[in-house]
Amino acid sequence: GAGVSQSPRYKVTKRGQDVALRCDPISGHVSLYWYRQALGQGPEFLTYFNYEAQQDKSGLPNDRFSAERPEGSISTLTIQRTEQRDSAMYRCASSSQGAYEQYFGPGTRLTVT
């Protein structure tokens, strides 16, 4: 079946602009996660949802970052007033009810110039 999909795959934006990154989880997966991966590092947790409820947003670096999942399926990660330090790979993952492993999407490579 279809895996986790993310769009866009690549995004180049100018400093100060807002960006919205989209994640479409595996069908039926109730939990959805956002991670950020810097070059040469492992993914770092940002936030996660159970259905439409945001359960943990402790990893969001500051209040320029926000996420939503209004209908418990597709999620959007929004970064306002982007800065160069926001440049990274943003990965989305999902998991099914009761499962511990997470399945990752291909990521969105964000470059802030």
Add this chain to the structure above:
Amino acid sequence: AQKVTQAQTEISVVEKEDVTLDCVYETRDTTYYLFWYKQPPSGELVFLIRRNSFDEQNEISGRYSWNFQKSTSSFNFTITASQVVDSAVYFCALRLSGYSSASKIIFGSGTRLSIRP
């Protein structure tokens, strides 16, 4: 605090050699889950295995095997008779047991494995 350490930044071996990737974790929880993920040059993150803290039985899947030792807080990954297609960055990861199964995964910094023909 929870932490995953992969001390080997890069490993390079010749095809058909055996190679072991080390992973050491830290947690005070008694129930937790350990994972290995593979990131090939194409960039995706591929789930390989999950291990529960209460199950120390080692696992073998084809050329891959995993050695989980609670006494040393290690969860090492061995590839036997390596192949060029095994070239990738491998991440070890830790997830704690929360009130539900949905919880963040803490990743190590990864080991870049290169298999030379």
